[in-house]
Amino acid sequence: MIQRDLPRKETLVKRTEFLSLIREKVQRLFGNVDVELFGSIGMGVDVDSSDLDVVITEDRHKHSAEKRKKSTLGKIKENWSLGGSSSFQHTCASSSFSAMPHFMKPIAQDQLDRLYRDLLTENWEIQYIRNARVPIILAKYRRLDCDISYGLTNGLESAYLVKELIRAFPELAALIRLVKTWVRSCQLPSSKNRGLSSYGWTIMACFYYQTCMASLQGSQTSSPAINRAEGASRASYESFCQESKGSCDELPVTTPGASPEAGALNSNSTRHPQAEHKIRSKEDEGVREGMDGREGAADETGGGKEKHDFKEKSSSKLFLGFVKFFVDEFDWSRDAVTLHQKHPYHKGSCQFYPNWGSCLSIEDPINVSNDVAGALTEETNDLIYAYLKIALKVML
Numbered sequence: 001m002i003q004r005d006l007p008r009k010e011t012l013v014k015r016t017e018f019l020s021l022i023r024e025k026v027q028r029l030f031g032n033v034d035v036e037l038f039g040s041i042g043m044g045v046d047v048d049s050s051d052l053d054v055v056i057t058e059d060r061h062k063h064s065a066e067k068r069k070k071s072t073l074g075k076i077k078e079n080w081s082l083g084g085s086s087s088f089q090h091t092c093a094s095s096s097f098s099a100m101p102h103f104m105k106p107i108a109q110d111q112l113d114r115l116y117r118d119l120l121t122e123n124w125e126i127q128y129i130r131n132a133r134v135p136i137i138l139a140k141y142r143r144l145d146c147d148i149s150y151g152l153t154n155g156l157e158s159a160y161l162v163k164e165l166i167r168a169f170p171e172l173a174a175l176i177r178l179v180k181t182w183v184r185s186c187q188l189p190s191s192k193n194r195g196l197s198s199y200g201w202t203i204m205a206c207f208y209y210q211t212c213m214a215s216l217q218g219s220q221t222s223s224p225a226i227n228r229a230e231g232a233s234r235a236s237y238e239s240f241c242q243e244s245k246g247s248c249d250e251l252p253v254t255t256p257g258a259s260p261e262a263g264a265l266n267s268n269s270t271r272h273p274q275a276e277h278k279i280r281s282k283e284d285e286g287v288r289e290g291m292d293g294r295e296g297a298a299d300e301t302g303g304g305k306e307k308h309d310f311k312e313k314s315s316s317k318l319f320l321g322f323v324k325f326f327v328d329e330f331d332w333s334r335d336a337v338t339l340h341q342k343h344p345y346h347k348g349s350c351q352f353y354p355n356w357g358s359c360l361s362i363e364d365p366i367n368v369s370n371d372v373a374g375a376l377t378e379e380t381n382d383l384i385y386a387y388l389k390i391a392l393k394v395m396l
Contacts, residue, residue, distance in 0.1 A: 005047040005048060005049075005177065005181055006047065006048065007046060007047065007048045007050070008048055011048050011144075014142050014143075014144055015041070015052060015144065017142075018052060018141050018142070018144050018146060019035065019037070019052065019054070019146075021141070022035055022054065022139070022146065022148065023035040025115070025118055025119065026056055026115065029114055029115060029118060030056065030111065030114075032058075032059075033056055033057060033058050034056070034057050035054050035055075035056055035057075036054060036055055036057055036156055037052065037053065037054055037159070038053050038054070038055060038155030038156045038158065038159040039051070039052075039053030039147075039155060039159065039198075039199075040053075040180075040198060041053065042155070042156070042159030042163075043158075043159045043162040043163055043166075043176075043202070044162075044163055044166060044173060045162070045166070045173050045176045045177055045180070045202065047177065047180065047181070049184075051144070051145040051146065051147060052144065052145065052146035052147070053146075053147050053155060054146060054147070054148055054149075055148075055149045055150065055151070055152060055153065055155060055156060056111065056115075056148070056149070056150045056151065057151065057153065057156070058151070104151055104152075105135065107150075107151065108134075108135050108149070108150040108151050108152070109130055109135050111150045111151075112128065112130070112135050112136075112137055112148070112149075112150050113130070115137060115148070116128045116137055119137065119139060122141075124139050124140060124141050125139070125140035125141075126138070126139055126140075134149055134152055135149065135150070136148065136149050137149075154364075154366050154367055157366045158199065158364075158365070158366050161339075161365060161366065162176075162202060162206065165206060169209060171318065172205070172206065172209050174318065175205050175208075175209060175318050175319065175322060176201075176202050176205045176206075178318070178319045178322075179201050179202075179204070179205045179319070179322060180198060180201060180202075182319070182391065183198075183201055186387050188383065188384060188387060189380050189383070191375045193380070194375050194376065194377045194379075194380045195375065195376065195380045195383075195384070196360070196372075196373055196375075196376065196380075196384060197372065197375075199372060200362050200372040200373055203337060203339065203362050203364075203365065203372060204322075204326070204337055204362065205322060206339055207337045207338065207339060208321065208322045208325050208326070210339060211325070211343065211344070212321060212325060316395070319395075320392075320395045320396075323388055323391045323392045323395065324392055326388055327385070327388050327389055327392050328392075330344065331344065332358055332359070332360055332381075332385070333356070333357060333358060334346060334347065335347065335361075336350050336354060336361040336362065336363050336371075337360070337361065337362040337363065337373075338350075338362075338363040338365070339363075339365040340363065340365060340368065345363070347361050350363055350368070350371070351363075351368045351369045352368070352369050352370060352371040352374070353371070354371060355371065355373060355374070355376060355381075357378070358378060358381055358382065358385070359373070359376050359377075359378060359381045360373045360376060360381055360384070361373055
């Protein structure tokens with residue numbers, strides 16, 4: 001499954017061509033600037049369907065970004081037992097800044113206005129969201145989507161951080177890809193639909209790995225399981241995705257004060273404070289229309305059966321641990337997901353206004369005043385939790 005989702009050669013060629021065209025236009029308009037990748041591609045955890053996320057940067061943007069990179073990475077390294085020089089050990093508060101500084105937004109709008117007018121001469125699909133919190137141009141070329149922003153380096157810093165963590169723990173990339181593949185197969189809502197962004201799922205995967213896995217490896221930068229999930233059994237995993245995608249419509253939710261019988265589905269899952277979902281038996285779960293049921297796909301890893309079976313078991317355990325942690329162990333009402341601590345962090349200590357009650361809160365490691373899960377509603381939050389419970393039920 002993971003191997004199949006990796007970008008194909010033709011996709012990589014199209015991405016390179018698209019990026020070159022954008023860079024050429026931008027540099028012709030603005031002179032000495034650069035166009036840099038962030039998002040899934042910048043982090044190195046992209047799949048074949050991943051969009052391009054690029055930001056136009058000037059030297060002054062890069063200078064301030066480098067300072068924040070070192071500050072944030074130093075703190076994260078300390079908490080992940082990866083070392084890091086003492087000069088990097090600043091507080092996470094040094095990374096706190098707004099998503100788009102007020103003074104910078106008009107500059108970004110002016111520059112993107114110029115680029116938008118120029119791009120209209122091309123045979124591309126173009127949409128310009130000028131008055132968004134972060135102004136952005138959405139461009140489409142040869143079925144590839146690209147989001148273009150100006151001057152905001154948060155995404156670059158996030159990509160840099162995740163790449164550094166993956167450099168230390170290579171199998172973390174496999175876990176992130178497994179999580180993203182599962183999210184996509186379940187058609188869980190994105191932040192645009194009051195759900196959770198791909199970045200949010202990435203931080204959750206890193207947080208789980210930090211809390212439950214990284215301490216076991218200490219400061220090692222390699223592992224016998226370095227490429228575990230990259231060769232995971234596609235047939236097995238797709239079958240799991242199909243099963244875990246069973247119908248979740250009309251899932252009852254118990255709230256504080258409801259009858260105790262309503263929340264008695266799983267006596268071991270008491271950490272989620274608001275919602276305990278009644279899940280139909282596996283045999284009765286339907287597959288939602290449009291689900292890609294490609295069971296029995298051939299193994300393309302090139303490995304023998306024993307090697308293949310080992311990788312399947314290893315990657316399954318990695319993903320199972322992630323699901324079990326967020327269903328049975330993590331306290332959604334009390335704690336926030338954060339990479340700046342070595343343990344779950346109380347929401348009341350966060351620098352953002354947290355989601356209280358059942359809703360998930362995720363501290364942005366680059367901008368600690370931002371809750372990455374801030375778009376969640378109780379409905380979408382409970383939907384995510386319900387699918388995690390289904391996944392745990394199916395895998396166990």
